[in-house]
Amino acid sequence: MIGNDIVDLQVAKEQSNWQRRGWLQKICTSAEQKDILSSKNPEMLVWKYWSMKEAVYKAHQRRFKLSPALNPKSFECTLVGKVYIDNSVYKTNTEIKDTYMYTIARISDKDYFSSVYENIADIRYEAKKIICQKLNTHISLICFEKDNNGVPTIRIDQKTTPIPISITHHGQYSAFVALI
């Protein structure tokens, strides 16, 4: 199971004031707040934890077929990258750049492919181009399907078993990760 999340750091700065009274308390557990407030760069850790929570939310929702929920505080992040939710633990990797932060969350060590894009019109088309190369098929045979909870999968020629894919977009950045 897999999930991803990208944060455009410039856009995040414009859209959100993480220091707004009550904001951090709605999102972060007391242990996370402690990590953030004692960090050298609290703002960066806020967005790192946020993207970890979002990426794990997607993987967890897919795994247990959960309805959408606004429950960031249920996901507890740690500085070493593990995230706890209910009785599950997820591994995350966060790529930190000057302009964006990108997290991939997963439960197993299965191979995956991921790519980040800047300023592209259609992330789904870019993803299809890569998937058809990797799976040695034609782009016209690839389609993305969403289940009732809005969780997307890849189908090849309407026949094969669905392959998990997670897509994220924020500001100038888009990314996808797929178990291919």
Add this chain to the structure above:
Amino acid sequence: MNKEQLLSKLRVIITPYVQNEEGLQNLNENTDFIKDLEINSANLVDVILDVEDEFDIEIDNEAMEKMLTVKASIQVIEQKLKAK
């Protein structure tokens, strides 16, 4: 406060965060904040805080979990106002 009054107050609260204007024009009970209005998920937390300030209520985690649509939000606000 009736449903129409609640809805119009909610409209004012969410407007600054909406990225899909068309969704805002068609705002109704079934509107989904993320799918229809393209509100960024981090800004949903601002919506919750604004709702708390506007109605002078406290939204606990359990109530917050549900607040992804207009309908669910109005239900939460009504419950919390009743309990005041």
